[in-house]
Ligand SMILES: *[C@@H]1O[C@H](CO)[C@@H](O)[C@H](O)[C@H]1NC(C)=O
Ligand SMILES: *[C@@H]1O[C@H](CO)[C@@H](O)[C@H](O)[C@H]1NC(C)=O
């Protein structure tokens with residue numbers, strides 16, 4: 001009896017140790033939250049001050065990643081720890097201002113700075129921006145002092161992607177040609193934005209040498225805007241369209 005107890009205790013101990021030691025290599029991606037402007041009307045009685053659209057979390061999880069939600073309104077130490085504990089960042093789409101104290105723009109600017117430092121130290125630390133995330137990355141690249149978004153309109157419209165450069169950019173480099181063909185010809189990307197970043201905006205703010213425009217599109221009034229860009233030297237990628245919807249008022 002004693003022996004059985006002993007063996008049982010050993011087995012339980014062994015299983016607990018095994019369970020706690022089990023590790024995996026799935027990357028952890030930090031996803032930045034944002035102010036609640038575009039969802040407030042759905043929660044009239046709540047006092048939430050930030051949110052992340054679940055679709056962005058599911059999008060990463062469906063590719064095998066794990067997600068660390070990132071708060072807005074924290075100090076620099078917090079954002080340093082976030083970068084230290086993650087393998088990359090995603091700035092989601094949505095809709096908010098960039099100029100608010102303790103807001104999305106401020107958090108993105110702090111995170112961007114740390115991501116630059118990590119890459120400069122030789123740590124591969126990728127950053128992805130979608131839609132509003134593209135706009136805020138340009139704001140962060142300008143050190144949080146200038147919002148270069150312009151008004152445009154492409155709301156609830158599916159378009160192809162006008163790929164200008166499929167040869168030198170990294171983002172399309174390994175894409176199979178049949179996939180690129182569909183991207184270029186079919187209405188397969190979903191657009192929902194009221195603000196855009198333009199080639200002129202990049203040029204006027206000296207971003208044209210550090211960011212490479214890989215694709216452009218036109219809004220309903222024929223305004224050309226940047227729809228896919230990547231950093232020339234850092235693994236930073238941005239697309240101006242949603243692969244996932246983040247609310248009817250998204251930009
Ligand atoms: C919000 O509160 C009001 C007043 O108590 C109530 O009538 C309403 O149903 C609530 N709305 C929601 C979405 O819970
Ligand atoms: C932020 O920008 C918006 C839009 O440009 C403007 O209406 C608002 O007054 C600004 N807020 C602050 C705190 O500067």
Ligand SMILES: *[C@@H]1O[C@H](CO)[C@@H](O)[C@H](O)[C@H]1NC(C)=O
Nearest residue numbers: 166167176177178180181184
């Ligand atoms: C890449 O661009 C070149 C020149 O525009 C074009 O001929 C080629 O078909 C493109 N390749 C793909 C895979 O789209």
Ligand SMILES: *[C@@H]1O[C@H](CO)[C@@H](O)[C@H](O)[C@H]1NC(C)=O
Nearest residue numbers: 157158159160185186187188
């Ligand atoms: C894409 O959508 C536009 C506008 O609705 C339409 O004119 C065009 O024929 C569509 N293209 C394809 C390949 O379906």
